Amino acid sequence: MKLTCSRNHLMDAISTVQRAVATRSANPVLDGILLKADQELVLTGYDNETGIEYRMEADISQKGGLVVPARVLSEVVRKLSDNHVYLAIKDDTVLVVESGKSVFNIRGYAADKYPEIQFVEEDAKISLKQSTLRQMINQTIFAVSTDQSRPILMGLNLICENDTLTIVALDGFRLAVRKETIPGLDMNVNIIIPAKAMSEISRIMSDTDEEVIISPSHNYIIFNKGNVKVVTRLIRGEFLNYKSIIPRDANTSLMISPEVLYAAVARASIMIDTEDRRFPVVFQTPDADTLTIESKTDIGTAREEIPIALSGDKIEIDFNPRFFMEALREVSDDQVILTFSGNLQPCSIKPESGEHFYYMILPLRR
Amino acid sequence: MKLTCSRNHLMDAISTVQRAVATRSANPVLDGILLKADQELVLTGYDNETGIEYRMEADISQKGGLVVPARVLSEVVRKLSDNHVYLAIKDDTVLVVESGKSVFNIRGYAADKYPEIQFVEEDAKISLKQSTLRQMINQTIFAVSTDQSRPILMGLNLICENDTLTIVALDGFRLAVRKETIPGLDMNVNIIIPAKAMSEISRIMSDTDEEVIISPSHNYIIFNKGNVKVVTRLIRGEFLNYKSIIPRDANTSLMISPEVLYAAVARASIMIDTEDRRFPVVFQTPDADTLTIESKTDIGTAREEIPIALSGDKIEIDFNPRFFMEALREVSDDQVILTFSGNLQPCSIKPESGEHFYYMILPLRR
Structure with missing residues (x-):
């Protein structure tokens, strides 16, 4: 293998395939990235479950391939100060990297030590x-x-x-x-x-x-x-x-801004020591216009009122705040609908219109 | 204590004094921040070695003070969505925080449990x-x-x-x-x-x-x-x-860009496993115009040439690359002077002119 390529492009390729590279695996070859130069330069990372293949342009004057430790290759290429990189193989298993006034020899493995990975696509797509x-x-x-x-x-x-x-x-x-x-x-x-x-x-x-x-x-x-x-x-x-497992009927429904609810639950969760899951955040509707989010622990208490328009039965339910925060954080809609089927039943979170997402969160038992 | 203040200002105060707050100390009071309202609101953090006091404006309607756990106070204030905050003491040791539609009660300690810290300045300044x-x-x-x-x-x-x-x-x-x-x-x-x-x-x-x-x-x-x-x-x-301990005489001297030298040493250090300190980076002057920075380990080799103008004897010295990188990273001068007094003697790094800094690095023994 002998080729020249762009440092920035090579860095992008390494960072991408490195996502699949095993770390400290039983097979040290899998701690490496497979480099193969033929028509293009192809980099591959694999951890026995997931493989990533990245094809990039390079000026290839001699074909060939080898496996080099991902961490070392990544650090070398990241720290190059020149965008022009020359790669070659020496003594079958050593990768030579030259750029500017720097020369590196990285010890690797022969390409045939690397597992064969199939990237064969089916017709159905x-x-x-x-x-x-x-x-x-x-x-x-x-x-x-x-x-x-x-x-x-x-x-x-x-x-x-x-x-x-x-x-x-x-x-x-x-x-x-x-x-x-x-x-x-x-x-x-x-x-x-x-x-x-x-x-x-x-x-x-x-x-x-x-x-x-x-x-x-x-x-x-x-x-x-x-x-x-x-x-x-x-x-x-x-x-x-x-x-x-989706509840069929709802006795209670209310519309709320996911951002406002997220912030209220996040504030209430401060009082809940992360190592102690016993303490819930309580969702309650004291009247038809108010949702309160509340927590009480040895650390202190938090209580917040959110104006809403409630339809149906009042609720008082204990939840794990993390489950709400993780779902609400990913919603970009302005408003969501919360529905409940009773105080021991899950809460459903749905869009105001359409059905592009659906979240269901089980209550904590008292 | 009863007062109102700005959330952003209070957050800055908490973040600042928190730097001195002990974490999980034997005395739980020191895991807290002392809040005292008199003419101003004064926050204090202390870890038995260092104390930080932060004075800020507040609209104080009743004087008083207490100690509250730093982590909880910090999280509560960070997550407030309104810039207007009301603070009060309830039952002597509970801090009430109100902002927007949120109410928090944070359990703390009486102010007199907190150690007395002297911030008395001497005349000589x-x-x-x-x-x-x-x-x-x-x-x-x-x-x-x-x-x-x-x-x-x-x-x-x-x-x-x-x-x-x-x-x-x-x-x-x-x-x-x-x-x-x-x-x-x-x-x-x-x-x-x-x-x-x-x-x-x-x-x-x-x-x-x-x-x-x-x-x-x-x-x-x-x-x-x-x-x-x-x-x-x-x-x-x-x-x-x-x-x-500063060497009096130098046999070798050269001028170099700290940025260029830093990058070369950083690249050579890639080959040195961080857990293994045995391997040095070698500084060598094969001729009067060239400094080479080189490393050789089981992982591979790195070698780099930097054009210089050498005065005096040639050198070949082993160094711990981290010591050079940590010093050179902090130098903002365009050029520095390196001087050496022989291959077993330290390297001095000095400014091109003036004497605002001086670094000395001992070689590694071969």
Whole structure:
């Protein structure tokens, strides 16, 4: 391998594929980035679950490839002061990096030590804006379970029903659903993608209108944004059908600004020591015009009144404030509807119009 | 106590005095901030070594005081959405905070549980720009020892000789000296101030031309910037006379850009695993026009050539790269002079003209 390329472009490639690089894995080759020069320079990172491939332009005078430790390569390229970089292989497993008056030799591994990763896309594809996919992930992923004993709930459920793409997360205490209509989509898919991979995919998606092509397969899924492809294994099993747990009827409903409610719950949660989950924040409607958010602990008390227009029964319910804050933080709508079905039943959070998101939060038992 | 004040001003006061608040101290009162309302609202934080007092305007309708946990008070005030805050004391030890539609009760302690801290200034005073003091601290404090068995070296040595203020730090491997001429100053002082306190003082100093008045006493020192006073105990003992360890003669000298040298040393240090101090960065002059910066480890090699004009003997010396990086990072001069007295002797870093700073770095033994 002998080539020259842009330092800034190479840095972007390294930062991107590094998201999938294992750290301190049993196989030291996976702590590395695979560099392959053929028609283009291709960088790959992989952690046995998720692989990221980044293709970039380079002026290649000799083909070849090797694996180099990701941390060292990343630090070397980040600290170069010249945008012109020369890369070459010496003694089969040493990467030579030259730029300005600097010369580095980084010890690596032969390319054939690196696992073969398949980036083969199926015919069935979902195409949507990268910014939309990013938003769909961010608006659901916080509700994913961290309980290792329930591996299915550590994933995001991706559902295609006709022209609707839905992402669902739940952890036994709350549910997050985000829907998007994709004109022209006609597919039936129901798969579970590891949350860790989805979190990296969200970060790799740009904030622009550029498209990402999603190609689900039997046991893996590929996200293709042109020069970058991400492949990740799927979680086997069947996800809980979220529709079966949504309360059918509501006795109480009120409209509120998610920003105002977030701030009130955040203030009330100050009194709740983060290490102690026993203490709830209490939602109460003393009259039809007022919602109070209240907490009482050994540290002190917080109480706040929010003017509302209540329809239906009064409520007095204990909640874990974090569940509200994590959901409300991701809502960009001006107003949301809260509905309740009684003091021991969950709270639903819905948009004022449409059904692009749905959150459900279980109360704490007194 | 009953008063109203500005949320933003109160937040600034809390953030400032919180720098001196102990965390999880044996005495829970010291985890708190003392609030006292008399002519002004005065906030105090103290950790048995350093005390910070912040005086602010408030519309006080009833005098009084108490101590409240710093973390809770800080979070409550930070999260208020209205700039108008009402503070009052309830049941002697509970602070009531009201703002907008929010009401908080924070459990605290009676003011008389808080230690008495003396902010009494002596007649002898040093006056200089806050931005200058901040720079003098930042340009020396990195060389302070972290070795608990040598408590004297865990402080900064502050020396007044006639009209010159000098701050010195050293840890047995390197020396940092920063001098400033203060017109009109005529004082002889030689004291040792704990580095932790100096680090907080640096952060409290503004970046403007406003003055700070330093008032050293027998066993404490006060820094007064008007509405904020910091008092800290001194470290007892005698600091090493730094002049006695500065090499008298140099055999080698060269001029270099501190920015260029910093970048080269930073790049060479990538190959040195941070947990392994055995590996040096080698400074070498293969000819009179070139300085090479080089490292070789199991990870790989880095080598860089910097064009220079050498006077005197050639050198080949091993250094700990961190010591160079920490010193060079703080130098804003365009060029510095490096001098050497042989391959087993320290390197001196001096300004091109003047003597406002002086750094000395010992070589690593081969």
